[in-house]
Amino acid sequence: MWHSSRAILHLDMDAYFASVEQVSNPFIRGKPVIITGVGERTIVVTASYNARKYGIKTGMTVYQAKRLCPGVIRVPDNLEKYVYTTLKIREILIGFTDRVKMYSIDKFFMDLTRKIKKYNTPEDMLKEIKLRIKRETKLKCSCGLAPNKLLAKLGSNMEKPDGLVIIYPEKVMDILKKLPVDKLHGIGKSTGIRLRQMGIAKASDLGNAPPDLLKSHFGFSGHILRLMGNGIDNSKVPCYWEHRKEKSIGHYHTLPFDTLDMDLIKACILMLCLRVTTRMRDKKRSAKTVALTVRYSDFTTFSRRKTVGYFMETMQGIYNICLKILESIGELTKPVRLLGVTLSGLAEGGRQLYLLDDLEKESRLNKAISEINDKFGDFTIKPASILIMSADKRFKNN
């Protein structure tokens, strides 16, 4: 039986990208496979367990990997495929509880507190989750169940691949006594070295360290470190539909070809303004800061931002600020490859009405455009100057 106040599961997909590729391509199953980027100067993103046997690790260059295992099969990454699979796994997990948080593309936290009691043993529930994933995606994962996220993460790392580790509350202290301090999630290499220099080698040493000592070395983080050393983590797993408040809203667009044509650049900025304004309105926000990002053909990228003393709500207002930023940049020195518009300094709240007719009209127009585009798809209604982009021959050719 599970006696803790909370039951948190961390689920880590095994050699995720490589496994997904092996599922979709029977010819590479059971073989050493590395997933890499495109081109010669890329690195290993994921290595299958067969490849790991040769000592191949994430972050190595392809050259290094091939030297360790000349027969290794190299597969360029296909992010769309992985995202698709991740969403599928997420759906499966949501079937068990709505307290699911995608921690990264191949890692999930779940709060099973309310659900786990329905099963005879916690193992039963974990086995069922693993089985469902296996059946529907043919993928394996390592699970850790514990009273909190910190320990659950630790558990999932203890047996890999295809692991199933349950850290019962009464066993926590024993585990922490043996655990090297830098194996705690959140303690990196350099913090680990500093702690060791202070004579703190095991996680439990950290938990027993004098608070003042930790505070003098790490400031407020010292307090959190000490909690971690005691295996305490009160952070929650939110419901999958709860999301943190966005701090910014941005859109980027890579032009079909590099250009110095100001008309096209402005049309693209206008299009981006329409997109960000629409999203901002959907979220009932207004913004104080606009940032314009420019990437030149040689990939040099820079952003300039401007904060105004009021909250902007309309596309035109945001576009005008973008033009001011563009003006302040001065002459563009190289052809532009990508443009981005990001809004920040967001405020939520009711919509301010306007006194002057033209302002109120503009605000209502924006609302109407958003509503139509929501109903019939993005860019059903758009400023005519955006058409310049689609009318340009060079765009047609692309």
Next chain:
Amino acid sequence: MELIFEREDLLEAMQVVGNIAASRNTLPILANVLIRATEEHIQLAATDLEVGVKSLVEGEIKEPGSITIPARKLADIARELPVSSASGDPVKVSLKTSASDRVEIECENARFRMVGLSDEEFPPLPEIGDEFISLESDLMNNMIQKTVFAVSTEETRHFLNGIYLSINSDTVKMVATDGKRLAVAINKEDGVSDKEIGVIIPTKAVNNVLRTFTEDGEVKVALLENQIAFASEKMTLISRLIEGDYPDTEAVMSPTMSNEIKVTANTDHLLSVVRRVSLLANPKTPSIRMETNESELSISASTPELGEAKEQIQVDHEGGSIEIAFNARYVLDVLRNIESEKVLFKFRDSLSPVLVMPSDETEVTYMCVIMPMRL
């Protein structure tokens, strides 16, 4: 040139003039103050090409001449000079030019040698001619204070970035709006001007008017080409005008006069209630809700992350009931500028402009219109 000032006179003038000199500009001369002494008087001047100021300073003219020196530095020096002299007499400062535009400043035992620039490139500041109107400085400042808060800071609507001053034979009116609220200050006085004037004065200029014309007395106001000038006996302030058509604010104001729901409250009491309640309004867009219930007005605010606040206040209430939301900041700005004991709100419905004005005026001298927020 050789001049001798009393420290206090120099400091007072430099506090105004130093403020105008450009802090960041490509033209070095604009960061300088012009010091020009004729046989009769000494004048200090500075400009950033948008606003310019000239100030007559008392002092002894040993040798006339002119020079420009960095304005901020001179203001800083004047501030840091000894406050009292060994003899107990007012502290004297001497300023003398030497070869190649050097300026020597001496005060008690302190000596400064500064690098100046010749006055040749200093932009000429226009003089007020015979055509001007006269306004009492305290009245003018009061009208500016009551309207300037509503000026728009939106750079994209430059014509709203100033106070609209309109003058005709019997009325001086100042209007400011940012499109969400509007403030109008009116002064009726016969024979102010025989011409109709309507100009937009930039915020920077009106703020400097408030800072410059602090002494009681008459201020001459004159229109020059694309510029406006304010002048007292000692000070002249010139500003460029904002070009563009100011919106027809009368069309916004007039319909609100006939709003039928009237709520009259004690100004100070309501001000303190709104301040208290808005503490729990969303800090970025502090929306507050007003609701009438017979002779009670309830003001409330709520933010999911913070909580709720509510307070009632006794009011005189005529017409139907109303439930309406405002940006608290806009309400506070207006209430702070209502000088009368009671304030009158005229509502139509929860989405229409609301008129706010002093309740006990026989002749309207001040009114504001605030646009509500959607509930």
